[in-house]
Amino acid sequence: MVAVYDQLSITERRKIERWRHAKVPVDEMARVLKRCRSTIFRELKRNHFSDESMPGCDGYYGAAAHLMQADRRARERKLIKHPELCKRVIERIKNGWTPEQISNRMIHERAPLRVCQETIYRYIYSKEGQREDLWWYLPTHRIARRPRRTRRRREPKLHRDVSILFRPDDVAHRRQLGHSMPDRRFVKQICREGNGPVTV
Numbered sequence: 001m002v003a004v005y006d007q008l009s010i011t012e013r014r015k016i017e018r019w020r021h022a023k024v025p026v027d028e029m030a031r032v033l034k035r036c037r038s039t040i041f042r043e044l045k046r047n048h049f050s051d052e053s054m055p056g057c058d059g060y061y062g063a064a065a066h067l068m069q070a071d072r073r074a075r076e077r078k079l080i081k082h083p084e085l086c087k088r089v090i091e092r093i094k095n096g097w098t099p100e101q102i103s104n105r106m107i108h109e110r111a112p113l114r115v116c117q118e119t120i121y122r123y124i125y126s127k128e129g130q131r132e133d134l135w136w137y138l139p140t141h142r143i144a145r146r147p148r149r150t151r152r153r154r155e156p157k158l159h160r161d162v163s164i165l166f167r168p169d170d171v172a173h174r175r176q177l178g179h180s181m182p183d184r185r186f187v188k189q190i191c192r193e194g195n196g197p198v199t200v
Contacts, residue, residue, distance in 0.1 A: 007069070008035075008043060013062035016043065020060050078115055079123045085113055089120060093137050099124070121145065 008016075012033055019029050026044075030037040047065030050058045079086040092102050099120035106114035124134040125145045135143050 008039070010062065010066045013043070013047075013065050015062075016040065017060055017062040017065075020044070078119055080128070082113060085115065086123070089115065089123070090132065090134065093120075093124070093134055096137065098139060 012035075015033070016029060026037055026040045029035075029040050033040075043065065044060055047060065047068045048058070049061050049064045049068075079089060089102055092105075093099075097105075099117040102120060103115065103117040123129050124138070129135070135141065
């Protein structure tokens with residue numbers, strides 16, 4: 001079952017603004033609004049108002065935050081608002097284009113109406129895109145999108161088959177200098193004396 005997320009209302013954002021100026025702790029805001037504390041932290045970070053022309057007005061404002069959130073949602077639904085644009089994007093996806101290629105091609109062609117790669121990815125993994133199985137046309141064929149900015153697990157630098165634990169027994173019992181690990185002081189002494197290879 002898909003979880004339904006209830007967006008913050010303008011009333012809640014205005015309360016957060018007043019509490020923010022009053023320096024109310026985020027945990028207390030979350031308790032009163034009956035929201036997760038991470039929701040409040042994310043709201044304060046994403047909808048923080050900042051303008052270079054008004055450096056003294058930086059901060060969180062409820063009305064400005066609501067407009068910023070509405071603007072983001074409008075950009076995300078751009079392919080829903082413009083069916084012709086959506087049709088061109090879907091056609092290119094089914095022809096093997098990646099969202100990066102589609103977006104950059106629109107920029108190169110200087111199309112008056114274009115979308116970024118993130119908008120295309122969000123559409124592919126939305127309900128509308130899932131109905132058409134657009135994820136199948138991507139190079140990775142991943143049915144669920146990997147969370148953004150997550151750390152990928154790196155492959156080990158050395159394969160386990162080349163581990164020292166799998167060395168032959170005759171290598172483990174070598175006594176010739178250069179094939180074993182003798183005392184470092186003994187090696188330095190041999191080098192100072194100028195002797196050649198010595199069998200220990």
